[in-house]
Amino acid sequence: MLKGFMWLMIFLVIGNLLQTVLALPVVGSVLGMLVLFLVLIVRRRSSRSMGVAAGHLIHYFTLLILPSAAGLFFLGTTLTDNWLRLLIAIVLGTLISSVVTLVTMQAMVRWQQRRDDAAGAS
Structure with missing residues (x-):
């Protein structure tokens, strides 16, 4: 490891x-x-x-991405003036990245299984 x-x-x-x-x-x-x-x-x-x-x-994983999000607290008035837009961007960005990661992981697992099956058949 x-x-x-x-x-x-x-x-x-x-x-x-x-x-x-x-x-x-x-x-x-x-x-x-x-x-x-x-x-x-x-x-x-x-x-x-x-x-x-x-x-x-x-x-x-959540602890690894937390430091990036912690920087938001130092934005001051920018944060208070744009909090709704920032919240939407954070939520949508998290959802999109999670879905893309899940789909990629599933594709890689299927690919690995096909590869293992082909190696086992030969």
């Missing part, structure tokens, strides 16, 4: 570096996950240790 967690942290650092060097308006952790996604597509498989680490981290 530690090896998998280390790999996840390496991709986080890569994402943060890309965000800083390229001055992109995207959070470094998102860029890191995009790079990880691309690597997994190219490799066509994931390491077992990374899967175990991700499996343990998913239980703490």
